[in-house]
Amino acid sequence: MTDNTRTAPLRRTPLHDVHVKAGARMVPFGGWEMPVQYTGIIEEHRAVRRAVGLFDISHMGEFEIEGPAALATVQRLATNDASSLAVGQVQYTLLCYPDGGIVDDLTLYRLGDARFMLTVNAANIDKDWTWVTERGGGASGWRNVSDETALLAVQGPRAEGLVHRLADCDVTRVAYYHFLRGTIAGVPALISRTGYTGEDGFELYVPGSRAEALWYALLDAGRADGIQPVGLGARDTLRLEMKFALYGNDIDQTTNPLEAGLGWVVRPAKGDFIGRSAIEAVRAQGLTRKLAGFEMVEPSVPRHGYRLLDNGAPVGVVTSGSFGPAVERYIGMGYVPAALAAVGSELQVEIRGKPQPARVVRTPFYPSRVKKA
Amino acid sequence: MSNVPADLRYTREHEWARVEGDRARIGITAFAQEQLGDVVFVELPKVGARVTAMQGFGVVESVKAVSDLFAPLSGEVVEVNDDLAKKPETVNADPYGQGWMIVIRCADLRELDALMSAADYEKLIAAAGH
Numbered sequence: 001m002t003d004n005t006r007t008a009p010l011r012r013t014p015l016h017d018v019h020v021k022a023g024a025r026m027v028p029f030g031g032w033e034m035p036v037q038y039t040g041i042i043e044e045h046r047a048v049r050r051a052v053g054l055f056d057i058s059h060m061g062e063f064e065i066e067g068p069a070a071l072a073t074v075q076r077l078a079t080n081d082a083s084s085l086a087v088g089q090v091q092y093t094l095l096c097y098p099d100g101g102i103v104d105d106l107t108l109y110r111l112g113d114a115r116f117m118l119t120v121n122a123a124n125i126d127k128d129w130t131w132v133t134e135r136g137g138g139a140s141g142w143r144n145v146s147d148e149t150a151l152l153a154v155q156g157p158r159a160e161g162l163v164h165r166l167a168d169c170d171v172t173r174v175a176y177y178h179f180l181r182g183t184i185a186g187v188p189a190l191i192s193r194t195g196y197t198g199e200d201g202f203e204l205y206v207p208g209s210r211a212e213a214l215w216y217a218l219l220d221a222g223r224a225d226g227i228q229p230v231g232l233g234a235r236d237t238l239r240l241e242m243k244f245a246l247y248g249n250d251i252d253q254t255t256n257p258l259e260a261g262l263g264w265v266v267r268p269a270k271g272d273f274i275g276r277s278a279i280e281a282v283r284a285q286g287l288t289r290k291l292a293g294f295e296m297v298e299p300s301v302p303r304h305g306y307r308l309l310d311n312g313a314p315v316g317v318v319t320s321g322s323f324g325p326a327v328e329r330y331i332g333m334g335y336v337p338a339a340l341a342a343v344g345s346e347l348q349v350e351i352r353g354k355p356q357p358a359r360v361v362r363t364p365f366y367p368s369r370v371k372k373a
Numbered sequence: 374m375s376n377v378p379a380d381l382r383y384t385r386e387h388e389w390a391r392v393e394g395d396r397a398r399i400g401i402t403a404f405a406q407e408q409l410g411d412v413v414f415v416e417l418p419k420v421g422a423r424v425t426a427m428q429g430f431g432v433v434e435s436v437k438a439v440s441d442l443f444a445p446l447s448g449e450v451v452e453v454n455d456d457l458a459k460k461p462e463t464v465n466a467d468p469y470g471q472g473w474m475i476v477i478r479c480a481d482l483r484e485l486d487a488l489m490s491a492a493d494y495e496k497l498i499a500a501a502g503h
Binding site for chain 1 (some may be wrong): 410411413414432434436437439458462465
């Protein structure tokens with residue numbers, strides 16, 4: 001069956017040719033041609049946990065909003081309380097539909113008293129841009145800077161030392177979920193202590209034209225640290241070990257923040273926002289299902305789309321699953337009936353028609369090593 | 374650069390067979406393991422099971438993919454590589470050696486005629502752009 005849905009060519013980040021030259025396997029992801037691996041997913045995953053890994057995540061989108069209505073607009077659109085952000089601070093937040101389903105998950109940066117940046121998922125850039133400009137009370141004040149912004153992530157226990165050596169400022173003072181502006185290897189950057197791996201590290205927002213220079217500078221300076229370029233394959237296994245949601249897998253327009261375990265970024269007391277009443281109604285009624293992390297009892301690989309069973313009865317579906325290279329277990333997550341979401345609950349994952357035993361476990365599967373105060 | 378041992382026979386589905394008397398040792402090729410990526414799980418039949426040429430006898434899973442295994446030859450499984458349960462990555466590291474999967478007692482060695490020589494298999498994977 002031919003797929004005529006994609007006639008537009010895949011988009012490329014400024015580092016596309018760099019990846020090809022490095023021998024990366026390139027695959028389509030959310031409309032982009034991205035490196036899924038360079039040497040191998042497991043090796044790259046372990047390099048991040050043991051040393052430091054370098055990711056090209058320039059495909060992600062960045063929107064800025066500025067002006068006297070900026071804070072009010074962001075407060076109306078997103079679930080978390082942006083008024084609590086200091087300039088130089090970041091928060092994880094959600095855009096929701098009126099029925100409480102999720103438009104996207106994102107990080108929100110306070111660049112100034114009346115200036116914010118939203119970093120959104122690559123696959124949702126167009127959808128989110130339409131959403132914020134139409135639902136945010138008008139298009140004025142919004143700028144889509146995705147096309148000119150490159151984003152590199154440096155993650156792992158040796159990330160701080162490496163970035164600090166190349167920085168013109170003291171990055172060791174940047175607290176988790178904070179940022180500052182400086183230069184890294186002479187490249188002007190917004191240096192953000194954030195990430196999607198559970199390791200300490202930074203995400204570096206730089207002009208697209210400077211991305212290649214920064215990439216090679218980091219690889220060069222990090223050689224003695226054991227730095228490796230890391231593709232989307234290991235990015236996925238790393239976030240899975242942390243039970244971080246992936247939009248499109250674990251959260252989407254059919255899931256609400258509470259059942260996804262994201263109630264901590266929903267702040268109804270801050271004032272009204274799109275989806276607030278629907279989410280509060282869910283809170284009042286109680287959850288019927290919850291996103292739970294589980295591990296397989298016997299070696300077997302749970303995957304997105306596989307059915308979850310409770311003594312043979314279908315009760316849910318795996319939203320994400322794989323082998324966790326650092327925990328060395330087969331792990332996954334999926335929505336289960338609320339009664340089955342407690343740690344220790346036993347269930348089965350249907351793999352090739354056979355129920356394979358699994359149990360709900362405490363998450364994250366791997367301990368977080370981000371640098372909290 | 375190709376890694377296609379001359380003494381083996383090959384299927385179009387990237388399995389290899391090494392004839393050992395009336396038996397055949399079976400695995401997947403270097404090309405196959407490279408295409409798959411890091412192998413994390415191998416599902417194999419038990420000793421005593423029967424396999425049929427060009428029908429599925431198991432599954433090999435990588436982080437990103439699930440792939441059926443097709444028997445090059447028909448016969449009865451007489452040995453299974455249990456090491457792969459603990460170290461599935463051996464398939465990547467040594468696909469023609471320690472990464473072997475099953476040994477069968479062949480039902481009909483004339484089935485070898487239907488398999489590709491190393492030279493033909495090399496042409497197949499070259500055409501795949503490798």
